[in-house]
Amino acid sequence: MGFLTSTRALKSCLSIVSHSERIREISLFGNPTTTVLCCYSPHNEQQQEEVAAFYQELSIKINTIPAHNLVMIGGDFNAQLRPLDALFTTTKATNRNGNLIKDFMEQHNVIAANSRFQNCINRLWTHRRPGGPLVQSDFILARKKWINSIKNSPAYSSFEGINSDRKIVSCKCQKDPMKRIDWKKVTSDSTLSEQFTGAVYNRFGSLCDELREPSISTIYDTLVAANEEVALETLPKKSKQI
Numbered sequence: 001m002g003f004l005t006s007t008r009a010l011k012s013c014l015s016i017v018s019h020s021e022r023i024r025e026i027s028l029f030g031n032p033t034t035t036v037l038c039c040y041s042p043h044n045e046q047q048q049e050e051v052a053a054f055y056q057e058l059s060i061k062i063n064t065i066p067a068h069n070l071v072m073i074g075g076d077f078n079a080q081l082r083p084l085d086a087l088f089t090t091t092k093a094t095n096r097n098g099n100l101i102k103d104f105m106e107q108h109n110v111i112a113a114n115s116r117f118q119n120c121i122n123r124l125w126t127h128r129r130p131g132g133p134l135v136q137s138d139f140i141l142a143r144k145k146w147i148n149s150i151k152n153s154p155a156y157s158s159f160e161g162i163n164s165d166r167k168i169v170s171c172k173c174q175k176d177p178m179k180r181i182d183w184k185k186v187t188s189d190s191t192l193s194e195q196f197t198g199a200v201y202n203r204f205g206s207l208c209d210e211l212r213e214p215s216i217s218t219i220y221d222t223l224v225a226a227n228e229e230v231a232l233e234t235l236p237k238k239s240k241q242i
Contacts, residue, residue: 001022001024001038001039001040001075002024002038003016003024003026003036003038005026009028012028012029012030013026013027013028013029014027014028014029014033015027019057019061020057022039022040022041022042022054022057023037023038023039023054023057023058023061024037024038025037025038025061026038027069030070032068032069032070033066033068033069033070034069034070034071034072035065035069035070035071035072036071036072036073036074037058037061037062037071037072037073037074037075038074038075039054039058039073039074039075039076039077040075040076041054041055041075041076041077041078041079041097041101042054042078043078044078044079044080044095044096044097048096051096051097051100052100055100055101055103055104058073058104059104059107059108062108062110063108067145070142070143070146070149070173071110071142071143071146072140072141072142072171073110073140073141073142074138074139074140074141074169074171075138075139076127076137076138076166077097077101077137077138077139078097078137079095079097079098079100079101079137079139080093080094080095080097080098080135080136080137081094081098081101081102081112081115081136082094082098083212083213084213084215085098085102085215085217086112086115086136087115087116087117087118087218087221088115088116088117088118088119088124089115089124089136090121090124090125090133090134090135090136091133091135091136091137101139101141105141108143109143109144109145110141110142110143110144111141111142111144111147111221112139112140112141113139113140113141113142113150113153113171114126114136114138114139114140114153114154114155114169114171115136115139116150116153116221117152117153117154119152119154119155121134122155123154123155123156124136124154124155125155125167126138126155126166126167126169127165127166127167128165128166129165130165136155138155138166138167138169139169140153140169140170140171142171146173146176147221147224148176148177148178148224148228149173149174149175149176150171150172150173151172151173151174152171152172153169153170153171153172154169154170155167155168155169155170156168156170177228177232178228178231178232180237180238181231181232181235181236181237181238182235182236182237182238182239185236186235186236192235195234196230196231196234196235199230199234200226200227200230200231203226203229203230204222204223204226204227207222207225207226208222
């Protein structure tokens with residue numbers, strides 16, 4: 001495992017650390033500081049103790065990263081999540097590694113970015129099994145704190161002319177657009193607040209009707225999406241300072 005960066009990004013590099021043969025870290029200066037962990041989980045058929053040790057090490061590491069950092073955890077997790085456990089996936093059943101990554105995400109309040117967007121199937125699957133199905137087993141995890149900054153996370157063919165069974169998973173991020181909202185004006189205007197609440201309720205209801213197999217996590221994500229969509233369309237923005 002390793003990191004490929006542009007020369008511009010390399011100038012912002014604060015540190016590169018190898019925590020083990022399965023976990024490596026790079027930190028980049030910025031506002032906020034960005035920390036990226038590159039991981040390679042043991043295969044789903046390997047000893048459970050080995051996989052548990054990997055997640056224990058990953059948990060210890062993420063707990064040491066400052067809470068305000070933008071954290072991305074990308075890699076081959078050899079995990080599969082069914083539709084009940086992920087908004088958009090090509091997998092019908094959650095495997096053992098999938099249950100472990102699901103527990104990890106709940107414990108550390110992170111989300112699987114590339115299972116949150118309704119891309120076409122060629123932008124969802126990441127691994128082609130020999131003679132088997134197309135599965136989504138590689139993920140980019142991110143702290144929920146930055147959920148509104150993640151705009152898309154599609155998978156792409158690895159390299160032209162190479163018959164690879166893996167795809168590259170990408171993640172597009174930008175500053176949280178919700179911070180542009182003038183929330184002081186919204187809270188001080190009772191009529192505007194009531195209109196906003198009603199619009200979010202209606203939009204949330206229509207989005208929930210479209211869910212295939214609703215779960216607590218998918219309902220929460222749907223509420224966040226409804227809130228952001230209505231806010232950006234209807235609420236006043238902060239005035240730009242001159």
